[in-house]
Amino acid sequence: MALDIIPDIATLRARLKTAPSIAFVPTMGNLHAGHIHLVKLAKQHAQCVVVSIFVNPLQFGANEDLASYPRTLAEDCEKLQAAGADIVFTPSVTEMYPTVQTMRVTPPPIANELCGAARPGHFDGVATVVLKLFNIVQPQVALFGKKDYQQLFIIRELVHQFNLPIDIIAGDTQREDSGLALSSRNGYLSSAQKLEAQRLYRTLNMIVDNVQKGHHDYVAIEAQSSQYLTQLGWIVDYISIRSAATLLPASATDTELVVLAAARQGNTRLIDNIEFTRSFAST
Amino acid sequence: MALDIIPDIATLRARLKTAPSIAFVPTMGNLHAGHIHLVKLAKQHAQCVVVSIFVNPLQFGANEDLASYPRTLAEDCEKLQAAGADIVFTPSVTEMYPTVQTMRVTPPPIANELCGAARPGHFDGVATVVLKLFNIVQPQVALFGKKDYQQLFIIRELVHQFNLPIDIIAGDTQREDSGLALSSRNGYLSSAQKLEAQRLYRTLNMIVDNVQKGHHDYVAIEAQSSQYLTQLGWIVDYISIRSAATLLPASATDTELVVLAAARQGNTRLIDNIEFTRSFAST
Known part of the structure; x- marks a missing residue:
């Protein structure tokens, strides 16, 4: 039809x-x-x-x-x-x-x-x-x-x-092969910016890996990730590990988590996130 | 059924x-x-x-x-x-x-x-x-x-x-024979207050009559009516002549009007209003 x-x-x-x-x-x-x-x-x-x-x-x-x-x-x-x-x-x-x-x-x-x-x-x-x-x-x-x-x-x-x-x-979020989340705003990116933009999802994955390896100082992980992207020329609005149920900052007892980020390449604001279940017991 | x-x-x-x-x-x-x-x-x-x-x-x-x-x-x-x-x-x-x-x-x-x-x-x-x-x-x-x-x-x-x-x-507002608008809050009134409460609708009718007779200083009419009720022991929240279309204070060019009042007898807050079409040309 x-x-x-x-x-x-x-x-x-x-x-x-x-x-x-x-x-x-x-x-x-x-x-x-x-x-x-x-x-x-x-x-x-x-x-x-x-x-x-x-x-x-x-x-x-x-x-x-x-x-x-x-x-x-x-x-x-x-x-x-x-x-x-x-x-x-x-x-x-x-x-x-x-x-x-x-x-x-x-x-x-x-x-x-x-x-x-x-x-x-x-x-x-x-x-x-x-x-x-x-x-x-x-x-x-x-x-x-x-x-x-x-x-x-x-x-x-x-x-x-x-x-x-x-x-x-x-x-579910649809991604390019590079991992970059599809977004109408990706069209604003220069080819150099688009290459760098892939790093946002990779950084979120690194954070998930860190949490899964037993690191549980979320505030420190967020600060380090943010500093890492900033050094590479990003303007970071936030990187935050949150409870998937409430979207409030994740506590030690939360296991259903989401890590969210918003950061800019030039004037283009990109966002991405990964939901995950924490696979280790709280210490 | x-x-x-x-x-x-x-x-x-x-x-x-x-x-x-x-x-x-x-x-x-x-x-x-x-x-x-x-x-x-x-x-x-x-x-x-x-x-x-x-x-x-x-x-x-x-x-x-x-x-x-x-x-x-x-x-x-x-x-x-x-x-x-x-x-x-x-x-x-x-x-x-x-x-x-x-x-x-x-x-x-x-x-x-x-x-x-x-x-x-x-x-x-x-x-x-x-x-x-x-x-x-x-x-x-x-x-x-x-x-x-x-x-x-x-x-x-x-x-x-x-x-x-x-x-x-x-x-349409339903009323007692006295003109008092029916309200669940009327049950709070003493018999003396209930008798006095009739005056609210009478006052609104007086205002409509005044407007229809050609008085068009609405602010003065509102103030006089409010003073009248206050002298009789009412606590007046507002008496206001408004445009029925916008509920904003009526201007000289509005013809579809509503006069609204809220006033208290003791602790009981009563409200009432009358819609009317102004029957004379603006001067």
Whole structure:
């Protein structure tokens, strides 16, 4: 079946009225294999797969890349058609925000840490637009990538705390052969920066190895890793070992862990993370 | 049909899965003819009428009447059965808030004026619980009374700004023969206070008459009315002539108006309002 491209809410709602089940993949477009992986996962969960493409002004800070964020609708639609998506919802800013959005979703306190510390208001904007999109699409299932780990955590909280009747399914981070996590922002990198960018995932793997070998001074490991990247020209926002259940700094008793990092190559901010289960007993 | 009393979300969702259409009346219980009027309106709009009874801690301030708020479940259920409601949803605080509600809905700026000025955080709590209840019940139609005019305004904004697929229907304020607006809080009044309480609606009617006679210095009218009630022993929170469309202070060009008041008899806070169309041209 052909992909339906629908830019307005009324048409989308009318089209979805007869859908027996809906899986939803919200995106900002410039789709890569990470998004397509989510679309394919979505097809396993519902008969109608809806993908939204909307570069949401609310989640960009004043000095961020809203204007330059890559917009590639034609290529995106080709990829979605090939992946078997049924509908792509492509609202304008006016369609999503016909009046000033004075009401927001206040995210949980964890939104002020990690990426939220460097991007104040970012997760307010994410939670607000995702709630709006959920109410427009009314899916039974929604899919998010694990690369945006903190975002995934906050969306799960949104669903839990606001009693949304939606199952959230997480897709594994898709990577280049080099290990570099796929991201629309990788397109900003020069070839030299892109080569160096591989080091972010390697550093996270080194941290996991260190923890698994029995090192448990997480603060020291974080500081050393951060210093290592800084010496190589990175600007490090954070490297942090956290509890996967709470996203709070990991304690000695936590075994389900995630190590997360955000660091810049030039003006390009990259993020990545690895979930892991600590394989030794606490000392 | 008998009224179903359902205290938990899972049972309610299962029961509503087969409902062809749902109208929803959220309440805090202690039902009076104002609530019953909404239930009867609801029956005109859907085949299944759900009423919730939940005294929501989130919308009470620290020094307010959460503990003493009247809880009269048995009588409420009798009234709902007689009025033809199908389901009453009676969740516990733990059912609605199984974990700390760290995420909130930020209401629009108007939430800081009128009742919001005297009750900081009140409309955050209202908007948050109403959004949760909407997501639990998933009605096509929801009904609110005009007595809580600012609340009704904020709920309409909630639906608009978060793209909720719900029609909001307003029920007219129900009154005693004396004109006193029905309210669960009227039960707090002594008989002398209740007699005096009638004056609130009479005062609002006097204000409407004054405006219709051509007086257009709204600030002066508000001040005079407030002084009048204060001299008679009331503690006046506000008396305000506003645009019905925006709830902002009415300007000379506004013709669709509402006059709202909140004032206390002893410890009991009463609110009331009158919508009206200004019947003379601006001078």
